[in-house]
Amino acid sequence: MYVLIVGGGKVGNSLASRLAQEGYDVALVEKEEKIARKIAEDIEKVLLINGDGCDPARLEDAGIARAQVVAAVTGDDEDNLIICQLARDTFGVPRVIARVNNPRNEITFQQLGIDTVSSTTIISKLIKEEATIGDIFTLLALKRGKLSLVEAILKPKSPVTGKSIKALKLPNDSILASIIRNDTVIFPRGETVLQPGDSIIALSTIEKADELRQALLGTE
Amino acid sequence: MHVIIVGCGRVGSQLAQILSTEGHNVVIIDKNAESFKRLGTDFNGIAITGIGFDPDILKRAGIERADALAAVTNGDNSNIMVSQIAKKIYNVPRVLTRIYDPLRADIYKKFGLNTIGTTSIVAQIFRSAILKESSKLEFSIGDDLGLIEYIAQKEEEAAEQGA
Known part of the structure; x- marks a missing residue:
C-alpha cells in the first residue's frame, strides 16, 4: 500500500518512519529544504520529496495518483484542507486524512467532508473517558474517541453475575461483543449465563460508558 | 449590499474603500490589525482582527446575512478555505476567490468556486x-x-x- 504524507514536522516524521517500518510504501513531502534533507538522512525507506504539498504538480511528482492514503499533517490547517481536497477530488485518492491543529477548525473540515484527526480533541476525549469509566478498562478508542471497546471483569457480587444475557438491562448505545471465560471466547447469545470471573468485552459510546459500568458492575 | 472582505492587503483595502464609498456595508477581516492602516481615515465600514476562516470571526462579520464575500488574503489556501465556508456552509450568494497559483485556480474553478487567477x-x-x-x-x-x-x-x- 502506498501512503503519501504531506508535512515533515514531528507528526509527519514519526508517522512516515513508523509506517515504513511496518512495511508500507511511504512518501513524504516537505516544503523546507533543510528539514527535508534532515529527514532524508534520518529515515530509511521513505521517499522524500522537497516541495510544496499544496501544489498539484508536486503531488503528481510524489505519485499521488497511485496513493491509497494521503495524510496531510502540516502545521497549517488551511493547507491540510486543500491537500486533502486535491487528493480526493482531483486525484481520486480513496482515503484522505487531515490533521487539525486548531480544534476550532474541526467542524469546518467535517462540514466540508474531510476526515480529521485533532490531537487536542482526542486527548480531551480520552481524559473524559478515563474519568467516567473507572473500573472498566478501555481497550480501544474508536471513531476518534467517540466510541470505545471496554472490558469489565465480573465479580461474584456484580449485579449481572448468574443472569442470562436476555435478562440484562443494558444502556441503548452499548452492546456486548464477547465474553472471555478461562481464555475461551464465547459469543453471547440470549441463553448465555454470566459467571464470576467472566471478562466482558463491550462496545459503548463514551456517554453511555458509565451507565454500562453500573449495569454490569453495580454502584460499588 | 453587505460585503465581507477577507484580507486587508493592497487589493482588499482598496476594494473595501471603493465599496464603502459607494455606500455598501463593508466588513473587512485581517489577522494583523496593523494592516487596517491601509484603509485610511475615510473608511466607514467595520474592521475585525482575526483569522478569516474562523467560524466565530465570520459570524461576527455577519456572514449569515452577507450578500457577497471576497477572499483576497495573500494565502491561496486560506482564500480557498474561507470561500468554501462562505459558499457551502453559509450559502453566501456571491463568493469570489483570489488565487495566485494558476493550477489551483483552475482546479477550484472546476469545483465551483468563482476563482480569479x-x-x-x-x-x-x-x-x-x-x-x-x-x-x-x-x-x-x-x-x-x-x-x-x-x-x-x-x-x-x-x-x-x-x-
Missing part, C-alpha cells in the same frame, strides 16, 4: 502588451463574469501582420 491574468496582460497584438485578451471570472480586451490597430499595421 491573478497570475494568469497579469501574465496575459503583459504578454499582450509586449507583443502589441491585436488578438483579444480573454479571461473568465467565475461562471458568469469575463473580461475581454481588444486592442485596435492602425490599418497599415494590420495589413503588415496579415501579409
Whole structure:
C-alpha cells in the first residue's frame, strides 16, 4: 500500500518512519529544504520529496495518483484542507486524512467532508473517558474517541453475575461483543449465563460508558 | 449590499474603500490589525482582527446575512478555505476567490468556486502588451463574469501582420 504524507514536522516524521517500518510504501513531502534533507538522512525507506504539498504538480511528482492514503499533517490547517481536497477530488485518492491543529477548525473540515484527526480533541476525549469509566478498562478508542471497546471483569457480587444475557438491562448505545471465560471466547447469545470471573468485552459510546459500568458492575 | 472582505492587503483595502464609498456595508477581516492602516481615515465600514476562516470571526462579520464575500488574503489556501465556508456552509450568494497559483485556480474553478487567477491574468496582460497584438485578451471570472480586451490597430499595421 502506498501512503503519501504531506508535512515533515514531528507528526509527519514519526508517522512516515513508523509506517515504513511496518512495511508500507511511504512518501513524504516537505516544503523546507533543510528539514527535508534532515529527514532524508534520518529515515530509511521513505521517499522524500522537497516541495510544496499544496501544489498539484508536486503531488503528481510524489505519485499521488497511485496513493491509497494521503495524510496531510502540516502545521497549517488551511493547507491540510486543500491537500486533502486535491487528493480526493482531483486525484481520486480513496482515503484522505487531515490533521487539525486548531480544534476550532474541526467542524469546518467535517462540514466540508474531510476526515480529521485533532490531537487536542482526542486527548480531551480520552481524559473524559478515563474519568467516567473507572473500573472498566478501555481497550480501544474508536471513531476518534467517540466510541470505545471496554472490558469489565465480573465479580461474584456484580449485579449481572448468574443472569442470562436476555435478562440484562443494558444502556441503548452499548452492546456486548464477547465474553472471555478461562481464555475461551464465547459469543453471547440470549441463553448465555454470566459467571464470576467472566471478562466482558463491550462496545459503548463514551456517554453511555458509565451507565454500562453500573449495569454490569453495580454502584460499588 | 453587505460585503465581507477577507484580507486587508493592497487589493482588499482598496476594494473595501471603493465599496464603502459607494455606500455598501463593508466588513473587512485581517489577522494583523496593523494592516487596517491601509484603509485610511475615510473608511466607514467595520474592521475585525482575526483569522478569516474562523467560524466565530465570520459570524461576527455577519456572514449569515452577507450578500457577497471576497477572499483576497495573500494565502491561496486560506482564500480557498474561507470561500468554501462562505459558499457551502453559509450559502453566501456571491463568493469570489483570489488565487495566485494558476493550477489551483483552475482546479477550484472546476469545483465551483468563482476563482480569479491573478497570475494568469497579469501574465496575459503583459504578454499582450509586449507583443502589441491585436488578438483579444480573454479571461473568465467565475461562471458568469469575463473580461475581454481588444486592442485596435492602425490599418497599415494590420495589413503588415496579415501579409
